[in-house]
Amino acid sequence: MNDTSSIQVIDRMVAVLDALASVDKASLKQLAGMTGLHPSTAHRILAAVAAHGWVVRSADGGYQLGSGLSRYARRTDQQDRLRQLALPLMAALRDQTGETVNLVMRDGDEVVYTERAVSRQMMRVEQMIGSRAPLHVTAVGKLMLADAGREACMAYAERTGLPGFTVHTLTSPTLLWQDASRALVRGYAFDNEEAESGIGCIAVLVRDSEGRVLAGLSISAPRERRRDEWAGNLLEVAGRLSGQMG
Template identity: 35%
Template sequence: MAEGKASSGGVQSLERAFELLEHMADAGREMTLSELAALSGLPVPTIHRLVRTLVNHGYVRQELSRKYALGPRLIRLGEAASRLVGSWARPHLARLVDEIGETANMAMLDGDEIVYVAQIPSKHSMRMFTEVGRRVLPHSTAVGKVLLAQLPERQVTELLRRTGMPAHTEHTITKPAVLVEQLASIRDQGYAVDDGEQELGVRCIAVPVPGAPTMTAISISGPAARVSEDRFTEVVPALKNIATELSTALT
C-alpha cells in the first residue's frame, strides 16, 4: 500500500501511526491489533504494518502475550518535550507568582501519574513538596483532581483501581466513591483544591489548561494560612487567565 496524502496535506501513514500511539497512551495498557482496529477504524492488516514499523524503531514493543504497548524510545522524546513545554510555561507561571505571591506549578497527566513539568517558586522561604520531574498519584493533589475531573467516571474508577489511593496525610481522600463525588463538584466549579491532602499545612488550588494537547493543569501552592479560602476569589480568576494564555501557547 503506497503512502497517501492526508486531507490536511500531511502523510497519511504518519498520521495513522501517531493516532495508534495516542490510542495506546490513552488506554494506559497493552492492546491487541483488533482493539486498535476498533478504535481507529482501520483494517487489521494496515494496523499490523504500521505497528511492526513502530516496533522495529522502538516506539512500540510487542509483549509475550502478542499484545502491544508503548516502547522505551518514546521516553527520551517525552522527556525532551516536557523540558521544552516547561521552558514555554515558565514566563506565564512567573507572572502568576508576581500576582499571587505563591509558588506556581504546571503538571501533566502521564499514564496513571501526575508529573510536574514546570515550577516558579515564591519569594517566601517555605518550599513545597513539588519539584520539576516529580511524579505523584493524582488523587491527593489539586492538579491531579482537576485533571481526573475531565475524564469519564469509568476511566477514573479504573485508574484508581490500578493505583490505589494511599494516604499521605490524615486529610487524604482514600475512598473512590468520595473522590468521584468531589470530582463532580470540581467539574462544575472549574477548579480543585488540595487542602493538606499531600502535605500537612499546605493548600493548593488548580485549574485545567483548556485544549492542551496533553491533559495539563496549573496550580498555586502555599501555606494554608496564606492561601486562605478568602483568597479563592482572587486566585481562581488569576489561574484561569494564565491557563488560557498557556492554552494558546501550547496549541
C-alpha cells in the same frame, strides 16, 4: 555524536540525520564526509529514510530533512512549547501571589512536576522538578481524573487503592469522584492538605485548541495563606496558554 547503541545502522542513520539537521541541505558526498561513512553506505541509508519521507531531495539532488519527521515531533514539541510559553506567565503569577506556581503533566497514574516558579518567601512550598505524586492527592490530578470520566476514575481507584497520605486524603472512590467532578465543572480544584499536612493548592487544567488536556497549573502554599481568588488568575493564564497553543 559518537554515542553507540546496539544497532549499527540506526547509529549511522542518526549520524546522517544529525549532519543533515546541522546544515539544512547537503550533497551525498558532503554527508558521507561529515559522518565518515562510505558514500555507498550513506546513499543506501538516505534512500531508506527517504522512502519514509524523513528526507526529501531538492531539484538539484541535494538532501534535506523532510516533513515526514514532523509527525513524531508534534507531541514532544508541543510540551516544549507549552513549557516555554508558560514560564514567564508562571513567574508573573508567582509575583502576584507570592507563592510557588507549578506546571504539572500526567504520566500514567501520577502527575510529574515539570516546571515551576518558586515563591520567594521564607516559608514556601517547593517541589523538585521531575518529582511525582499520585493523581488523587493533588489538585491537578483530581481534575485530570475527572476529565477522564467516571469510569476511568473508578478504575484508577480500584487499581491503586487510593492510598492515604494525610488524614485529609480522599480514600473513598465515591468521595473522590464527587470532589473531582465538581472541581471539573467549577473549572478549578483544591487540595486541602490531602498530599501533605499544612499545604494547600489551587489548580486548573491547560487544554489545547481541541480541548485535550495538556497539563495542569497549580499554586501551592501553606494552607492558611492560600486565597481562593487565585483561581481567577490561574484560569486567565490557562486560557491564554490554550489560545497560544495551536
